[in-house]
Amino acid sequence: MSLPPLLVQTAGSLAAILALAGLAWWLKLGGAPTLADEAALQSAADEVADGFEVADYALSHDRTAALVRDSQGRIMIIRRHGNRFAGRILGTGACASVTDAGLSVDCGERRFGPVHLDLDEPQAWAEAINRLSEGSDA
Amino acid sequence: MLEFNPVQYAVPLFVIAVLAEMIWAKFRAPQAYEPKDTLVSLLFGLGSTVAGALLGGFAVWAFFAAYEFRVFDMGPEWWAVWWAWPVCFILDDLKYYWVHRAGHRIRWMWAAHVNHHSSQHYNLSTALRQTWTGPLTFGFLFAVPLVLLGFHPVMIAICGGFNLIYQFWIHTEAIKRMPRWFEAVMNTPSHHRVHHATNPRYLDRNYAGVFIVWDKLFGTFTPEVDDEAIRYGIVKQLGSFNLLWAVFHEWVGMISDILRAPWRHKLSYLLREPGWSHDGSRETSDMIRARWEQRTGRGAALQNSVADQNRIAGAQEAA
Secondary structure, eight states: OOOOHHHHHHHHHHHHHHHHHHHHHHTTOSOOOOOOSHHHHHHHHHHHSTTOOOSEEEEOTTSSEEEEEOTTOOEEEEEEETTEEEEEEOOTTOEEEEETTEEEEEOSOTTTOOEEEOOSOOHHHHHHHHHHHHHHHO | OTTOOHHHHHHHHHHHHHHHHHHHHHHHOGGGOOHHHHHHHHHHHHHHHHHHHHHTHHHHHHHHHHHTTOSSOOOTTGGGOTTHHHHHHHHHHHHHHHHHHHHHHSHHHHHHHHHHHOOSOOSHHHHTOOOSOGGGSSGGGGGHHHHHHTOOHHHHHHHHHHHHHHHHTTSOSSOOOOOHHHHHHBOOHHHHHHHHBOSGGGTTOOOOSSBTHHHHHHTOOOOOOTTSOOOBSOSSOOOOOOHHHHHHHHHHHHHHHHHHSOGGGHHHHHHSOTTOOTTSOSOOHHHHHHHHHHHHSOOGGGSSOHHHHTOSSOOOOOO
C-alpha cells in the first residue's frame, strides 16, 4: 500500500519541525528577560504604543509584568511573552481584581489572557482600572 | 517538468540552515530564538503547504484558463525558450512587489499576509511563517498579466518558487550587511529587517522580494539605521502562541469590524489599509509614522509619504 505523497511529505516535515523545536529547547535558546529597570519598562511601553511616556508604574515583584500610566492617565498592562514583552492600553473592557497574590488584570481580550502581578499595594491600581469601565457606563 | 517544484527540493536546505542559525544563536545571540515561537513558525510553514494544496486549485484553474487568451505564444515547448526564464523571473518579482505591497495596504490581503509578520522574532524560522489563507484573497490576480503575456503558468510557478527560496536566507540577524553593490540591487537581510520592523520609521517599507530596486523605483525604500534597535512583529503584538489564533486573528477582527460597521463603511473595512476605522479610533501605519515624525522632529523629508501619494486602496484620509 502506498501513502499519498502529500501525507508522506507532511509527516516528514512534522518530524523535522518537532526535532528543530526540540533542539531550540535543548540548546536553551530564548532566555527569560525581565523589566529590570525603568529604561526597560519605558522601552517595553514604547513598543506597545509608540511615544507612550511612563509617568507612574507598578512592577510585579518577579519583574515579568507591570502596569504603567502616562501623563494623560492612560494605563497600560505589560507582560512577558516568550522572551519578548507584549502589552495593551487598557480600555473600557478591562477589569482588575485584588487577589491573595496581588492583582489580576484582564484587558478584555480573551487570547491575550489575564495578567497576574505580585504587588504590595494593588488596591489603587485595581480601582483605577475598574473606573475605566465605569466611565463607559456613565 | 510539469511536476517540478523547487521549494520541495529546498526544504532540506531550509532545515539545515535553521539548524545552523540555532547553533550560531547559541553562542552569539540566544535571544534570537524562542522555542515556542519557533514551533509556531515551523507549524505555520507546514500548514501553509497543506492549505496551498487544498485551496490553491482555483488559482491554478484561473491561470490555465487565462493562458488560453495569451497575446504571445511560445509554442508547445515553451520551457525551451531560454530567454523567457530570466524575463519571467524579473517580471514575477515585479509582480511580487505589488502583491506584497497590496498585502500591507489592503486589509483583506493583510488578513492573510499578517501571518508572516506575527512573530516578535526575526530568524530563519520566521521565513517559514507563511500564510494559510492567501488563496482566500485576490492576490493571484496580480499574476494574470504575466499569463496573458504568454508566460506559461508552470514557468511562473517555478520562478515564484525560486523567488520564495531566495527570500528564505534574508530572514536573519546573523548577517549585518552584504557588499555594497549587492545591497544596492538585491534584497538583503538588512533591507528585509526594515520590512519586518514595527519602529514607526520602518512601517510599510521595503516590499521587495528579490530585487530591492523596485522599492527604490516606486519610492518605498528605507535603509536600516544602526543607532536604533529594531522591534519585530506587528503594531499590536499578539501576545499568544496559539497557532490558530495567529493564523486567523486578522480575519476574525476584519469580519467583526465589517459586521459592526455602518453600511456605508463596511467595504472600507475590507479594502482600506489596516488600522483604518470609520470613527478614527485606531491608527494606520501612516498615522503612527506621522505622529512619530511630529514627536521626534525627524522625517521632515519623509512628509507626504509615498504611501499617501500612491495608495493602492484608493484611500484618502481616515475619517
